[in-house]
Amino acid sequence: MVTSATQVLFPERIYQCEANIQLIAAHPEQGCYVVTDRTPFHPVSHIWPDHPADRGTVVLESQVHEVVDCLVGAVEQESGQLYVGADIPVKRDEPGWVFVVVHHLAESIESSVGTKATLNVDEQYQLALSRGHSGGHLSSLALNKVLHHDFWRKDASRKDELGHYDFHSYAQTESRVTEDCSTDTYRIGKTLRKRGLNAADMIAALPTIADQINQQLAAWCEAGFPVDMRREGEALTDSRYWRCDLQEGVVVEIPCGGTHVTSLAEYAALRVEFQLINEQELVMITHSQPA
Structure with missing residues (x-):
């Protein structure tokens, strides 16, 4: 599955949405990163981090998972590799790359790409x-x-x-x-x-x-x-x-x-x-x- 740029809903004051999982990656220390095709979550910017990340939950197959952080990520489309925060090596609009919202969940999940999730922001x-x-x-x-x-x-x-x-x-x-x-x-x-x-x-x-x-x-x-x-x-x-x-x-x-x-x-x-x-x-x- 080719990852697309995340559609962001927070400018419209939408606090909950259904979304499809596009990518799941292990966090280097705890939990995992989840990227969906759209989200109501506002991520903290890796360039000018003045505005904190939103809080909330991701619900997968009736299981509620806490979002402990929300970050900006970039995916190299050819390889599917996800880079998060300060590790992002390119600027926006770089050909062959898409920028995404990365939800850091407190624990690892067993869901697969394409699974539907419910995303809830702490309004x-x-x-x-x-x-x-x-x-x-x-x-x-x-x-x-x-x-x-x-x-x-x-x-x-x-x-x-x-x-x-x-x-x-x-x-x-x-x-x-x-x-x-x-x-x-x-x-x-x-x-x-x-x-x-x-x-x-x-x-x-x-x-x-x-x-x-x-x-x-x-x-x-x-x-x-x-x-x-x-x-x-x-x-x-x-x-x-x-x-x-x-x-x-x-x-x-x-x-x-x-x-x-x-x-x-x-x-x-x-x-x-x-x-x-x-x-x-x-x-x-x-x-x-x-x-």
């Missing part, structure tokens, strides 16, 4: 991650907006989707999504200062900046703007974009492969706090409260 966990991830996009946009007029002395060439100087893109070194939370780490180095950021003024004004961001987030959440995911295809590696019209003159569209809310009405509140590690490292934590 509440995925929703909490979705709120955290969309909240991170919103807080980064609000941060750029607040900094735009008062903390740049030059016309920085890079702008965000709303036309504001893109501090977030320039400075971000790490991002991490957890349940109802997003954590962004920024480096405020010499390069950013040369681009025109008044870093010392910004650091001194962090409490005021946080207040202004939180006011903006409150206004967006109260408006309850819808969010959708634009997809260029159904495969795991097809590009996906987070889209939201914040009534700021243009529809925001951010490339993103994570899971997300469908409306800002899903938030009772969004707020940020800053942690200044030193003069060159700043952390912004975005907390979400479900409606």
Whole structure:
């Protein structure tokens, strides 16, 4: 059986599906890897692992198996060899290869290729991650907006989707999504200062900046703007974009492969706090409260 690229269902908020097993491989330490033709599970990215893997179960012949991890894999079609996570040797769209979602089961299974399985995602966990991830996009946009007029002395060439100087893109070194939370780490180095950021003024004004961001987030959440995911295809590696019209003159569209809310009405509140590690490292934590 030739393995096909996994059809992913998580952008549509589908939490359960029937699927056919395409490939089973032994895990190097415990359990096994299972690849199906489609899945509602979101895998952790091997390139930018900011969004954790979904949790859930795979049911095979009435037996429930825990999914202990969910990863990105690539299959060389000629040999049928599966490579997982950091071991993937090619980029997406490499001829002769397909990218798949790999479900790591806690124990080995005796099922064969072609067997039907029922895949169940932990809905509440995925929703909490979705709120955290969309909240991170919103807080980064609000941060750029607040900094735009008062903390740049030059016309920085890079702008965000709303036309504001893109501090977030320039400075971000790490991002991490957890349940109802997003954590962004920024480096405020010499390069950013040369681009025109008044870093010392910004650091001194962090409490005021946080207040202004939180006011903006409150206004967006109260408006309850819808969010959708634009997809260029159904495969795991097809590009996906987070889209939201914040009534700021243009529809925001951010490339993103994570899971997300469908409306800002899903938030009772969004707020940020800053942690200044030193003069060159700043952390912004975005907390979400479900409606």
